[in-house]
Amino acid sequence: MSYKILLETFNTPFNTAPFSKIEDSFYLPAFKEAIKKAKAEIDAIVNNSEAPTFENTIEALDFSGEQLDRISSIFFNLNSAETNDTIQKIAQEVSPLLSEFSNDITLNQALFQRVKTVYNAKDTLNLTIEQQTLLDKKYKGFSRNGANLSEEKKESLRAIDKELSKLKLKFGENVLAETNAFEMLITNEKDLSGLPEGTIEAAKQLAESKHKEGWLFTLDYPSYIPFVTYANNRQLRKKLSLAAGSKGFKNNSLDNQEIVLNIVKLRHQRANLLGYKTHAHFVLEERMAQTPENVSNFLNELLEKAKPAATQEFKNLQEFAKNLDGIEQLQKWDGAYYAEKLKQKLFSLDDEKLKPYFKLENVIEGAFTVAKKLFNLHFEEIDTIDKYHTDVLTYKVTNTNGDYVAILYADFFPRPGKRNGAWMTVYKPQYIKNGENSRPHISIVCNFTKPTKSKPSLLTFNEVTTLFHEFGHALHGMLANTTYPSLSGTSVFWDFVELPSQVMENWCFEKEALELFATHYQTGEVIPMDLVLKIKDSATFHEGMQTLRQLSFGLLDMSWHANENPSKITTVKAHENKAFSNTKLYPEVEENCMSTAFSHIFQGGYSSGYYSYKWAEVLDADAFEYFKQEGIFNKQVANKFKDNVLSKGGTENPMTLYKRFRGQEPKPEALLKRAGLLKK
Structure with a gap:
C-alpha cells in the first residue's frame, strides 16, 4: 500500500476515508502530489483559449483541488482528534506548502483577470442567486487576498501568510503539550472529599492506566471541571486552577507570549497591506456585523445590561461563601x-x-x-466503514424515504492525542456535480466522561447541551443542499455559523424533549417533572456572570485585533488586564493569562469573531421563540428552518435567509428576556 491511496477515489462504502490503510508517512508525498495536480487544474483554467465564462472559470475554480481538500480535511481533523509527534511534525511542514499554494492561486494575475472579466460582466449573465454569491465570493477571494497588489507587496503577503500558518500551529501544539504535561496525583483519600463517586472512580482508573498508586487528575475537562466544582480541598482546587490558567504562560519552551504578539502584529500588517485599518476591519467586512464599531456597540450594549446583574450575583456569591466557610475573598478557584x-x-x-x-x-x-421529529432524519449505527479510533461511532443518515443523506462520525471521549473542547468538522462536503448530489461526511468531537468499570458514561447537564450544540452544527452540515462545495453546509458568515448549533441547545430545557431521552440508566424512570422545572428555573442562574464572562472574551479578542497599533503592545498580560478592566469580578491572578491559551482566536478561526457566540445567541433566542409560539416540534416551522437556514449554506446573505425563515430581523430582547436580564 502506498501514499497513492490518498490520491484515488476511495474504494470504500460511501467513498468514506480509509483510515486504517493510511500510514502517517503517506501524508507528505500525497500532499505534494495533490498540490501539483491542483496546480495543473488551475493552469488548465488559466490557459483555456475560450473566453472566460462563469462555467469555465468560476465553477471550474470551485471544483478544482478536490483531492487536495479531501486529504487536508482528513489530515488536519486527525491533527485535532488523534494526533501524535509525527503528525504534528508533518503539519509544520505541510502548512507553509498549503499557504503557499493558496497564495499561488489568489496572487495568480492571469487567473484573477479571468475572474475579473466574468465579475465585470455579472449583470449580463443571468445567474442564479447561488451563482451570483459564488462569483462575488471568488472575486473577493482574490481582491481580499492581494490580487490587486504590486508584485513586491504580493511577496510580502506570501511571507506573512507562511509565517502565520506556522505560528498558529505552534500555538496549538504548545497548548496541547501543556494540557498533557500536567498531572495531579492524589494519594491521600481525604483530599477527595466532596468529589462525586464517578469522578473518583475515573481518577482511580486513570492512575491505574499509568501504573500509579492513587487518583490522577488532569486538565482534560471531564477531570478538571468536576474537581474545581466539587473538591472541598481549596488548596488543590487552586493548584489545578492555576495550572489550567497558566497554559502557555510559564516562560518555558511551551510559552506562547511571543507567539501571540507575533500573530497579532502579522495579522495587522497583512490587513494594512490589503488596505484595511486593522485585522478586525478586514475580517468583519465578511460578517453580519460588518464593522468593529458595530461589534463594540453590540458587546457594550449587552455589557451595560449584564454588568449590574453580574455584580449583584458576585456579591451574593461572596456573602454565601463567607457565611458558609468564612471565605474573606472569593478567588477564581472558588467560583465554580x-x-x-x-x-x-x-x-x-x-x-x-x-x-x-x-x-x-x-x-x-x-x-x-x-x-x-423536526427534520425526518433517521440514524443507523453501522460498522461497515473505517474509523480512526475504536472510540468513534459511525452512522448512516437517511430520510423518511430511505434516501441516503450523510455519514456521521461521533467521537466522545478524551485521550492524549486529542485537543480539549468540542467541535464539529467535515471530512467531505456536500455538492452537486454532473447532476449527482454528492452527500457529506460529518464528524462531531467532544470530551465527555468515559464509562468506568461500574458506570456507563453519564453526562452533566452542561455536557448534554454541548452534545446538542455540536449536533446542531452537524445538522447544518448533513442537511446541506447546495451546488458548490465552497458554499455548502457551515460555509457561512462566521457570526451566522453558531445559529444552528445554539438553537438546538434549547430543546434540552423542554419537558417535551427531555421525556424522549432523559431516563434513569438503572431504573428506566423518566426524569421527574420537578427536576425538569428546576433545570428551567436554574437556566438563568448566574446568567449575568456568564454573560459578562463571554463578553470579556469578545472584548479581549477585539482589543487584540481592532487595535490600530499592535506593535506598541509589549506585554501580553498587561494588555489583557486592560481589556478585562471593565468586566472583572475576581481578584487578579498573577500566574494566569487567558490569551496564551485562547485557541479560538489564535489557532482556530475566531479572530475578530468571538463576539459571534453572543450574536448567535440573539439569533437563536429569537428563532426558538418562534418554535415556542407554534410548538417545539412544529413541522411547518422546522421545515422553514431547514429550507431557509440548514440546507442553504452560504448561498445567500444570512440576514436574508433569517428573515425568510422568521419573517423579521432578530430582536435582542428575546435573548435578554431568556437570560432573565430583562423583565418578562
Whole structure:
C-alpha cells in the first residue's frame, strides 16, 4: 500500500476515508502530489483559449483541488482528534506548502483577470442567486487576498501568510503539550472529599492506566471541571486552577507570549497591506456585523445590561461563601465550587443527581429523535466503514424515504492525542456535480466522561447541551443542499455559523424533549417533572456572570485585533488586564493569562469573531421563540428552518435567509428576556 491511496477515489462504502490503510508517512508525498495536480487544474483554467465564462472559470475554480481538500480535511481533523509527534511534525511542514499554494492561486494575475472579466460582466449573465454569491465570493477571494497588489507587496503577503500558518500551529501544539504535561496525583483519600463517586472512580482508573498508586487528575475537562466544582480541598482546587490558567504562560519552551504578539502584529500588517485599518476591519467586512464599531456597540450594549446583574450575583456569591466557610475573598478557584453549592441551595439541583438521567447513549438517541421529529432524519449505527479510533461511532443518515443523506462520525471521549473542547468538522462536503448530489461526511468531537468499570458514561447537564450544540452544527452540515462545495453546509458568515448549533441547545430545557431521552440508566424512570422545572428555573442562574464572562472574551479578542497599533503592545498580560478592566469580578491572578491559551482566536478561526457566540445567541433566542409560539416540534416551522437556514449554506446573505425563515430581523430582547436580564 502506498501514499497513492490518498490520491484515488476511495474504494470504500460511501467513498468514506480509509483510515486504517493510511500510514502517517503517506501524508507528505500525497500532499505534494495533490498540490501539483491542483496546480495543473488551475493552469488548465488559466490557459483555456475560450473566453472566460462563469462555467469555465468560476465553477471550474470551485471544483478544482478536490483531492487536495479531501486529504487536508482528513489530515488536519486527525491533527485535532488523534494526533501524535509525527503528525504534528508533518503539519509544520505541510502548512507553509498549503499557504503557499493558496497564495499561488489568489496572487495568480492571469487567473484573477479571468475572474475579473466574468465579475465585470455579472449583470449580463443571468445567474442564479447561488451563482451570483459564488462569483462575488471568488472575486473577493482574490481582491481580499492581494490580487490587486504590486508584485513586491504580493511577496510580502506570501511571507506573512507562511509565517502565520506556522505560528498558529505552534500555538496549538504548545497548548496541547501543556494540557498533557500536567498531572495531579492524589494519594491521600481525604483530599477527595466532596468529589462525586464517578469522578473518583475515573481518577482511580486513570492512575491505574499509568501504573500509579492513587487518583490522577488532569486538565482534560471531564477531570478538571468536576474537581474545581466539587473538591472541598481549596488548596488543590487552586493548584489545578492555576495550572489550567497558566497554559502557555510559564516562560518555558511551551510559552506562547511571543507567539501571540507575533500573530497579532502579522495579522495587522497583512490587513494594512490589503488596505484595511486593522485585522478586525478586514475580517468583519465578511460578517453580519460588518464593522468593529458595530461589534463594540453590540458587546457594550449587552455589557451595560449584564454588568449590574453580574455584580449583584458576585456579591451574593461572596456573602454565601463567607457565611458558609468564612471565605474573606472569593478567588477564581472558588467560583465554580461555591456557585454549585449556592445553586443546590436555591434550586435543590445537584448536577450529580441529574447525571443518572443522562446516559450518553440515551442522550445521543435523544438528539437523533429530536432530529427525526423536526427534520425526518433517521440514524443507523453501522460498522461497515473505517474509523480512526475504536472510540468513534459511525452512522448512516437517511430520510423518511430511505434516501441516503450523510455519514456521521461521533467521537466522545478524551485521550492524549486529542485537543480539549468540542467541535464539529467535515471530512467531505456536500455538492452537486454532473447532476449527482454528492452527500457529506460529518464528524462531531467532544470530551465527555468515559464509562468506568461500574458506570456507563453519564453526562452533566452542561455536557448534554454541548452534545446538542455540536449536533446542531452537524445538522447544518448533513442537511446541506447546495451546488458548490465552497458554499455548502457551515460555509457561512462566521457570526451566522453558531445559529444552528445554539438553537438546538434549547430543546434540552423542554419537558417535551427531555421525556424522549432523559431516563434513569438503572431504573428506566423518566426524569421527574420537578427536576425538569428546576433545570428551567436554574437556566438563568448566574446568567449575568456568564454573560459578562463571554463578553470579556469578545472584548479581549477585539482589543487584540481592532487595535490600530499592535506593535506598541509589549506585554501580553498587561494588555489583557486592560481589556478585562471593565468586566472583572475576581481578584487578579498573577500566574494566569487567558490569551496564551485562547485557541479560538489564535489557532482556530475566531479572530475578530468571538463576539459571534453572543450574536448567535440573539439569533437563536429569537428563532426558538418562534418554535415556542407554534410548538417545539412544529413541522411547518422546522421545515422553514431547514429550507431557509440548514440546507442553504452560504448561498445567500444570512440576514436574508433569517428573515425568510422568521419573517423579521432578530430582536435582542428575546435573548435578554431568556437570560432573565430583562423583565418578562
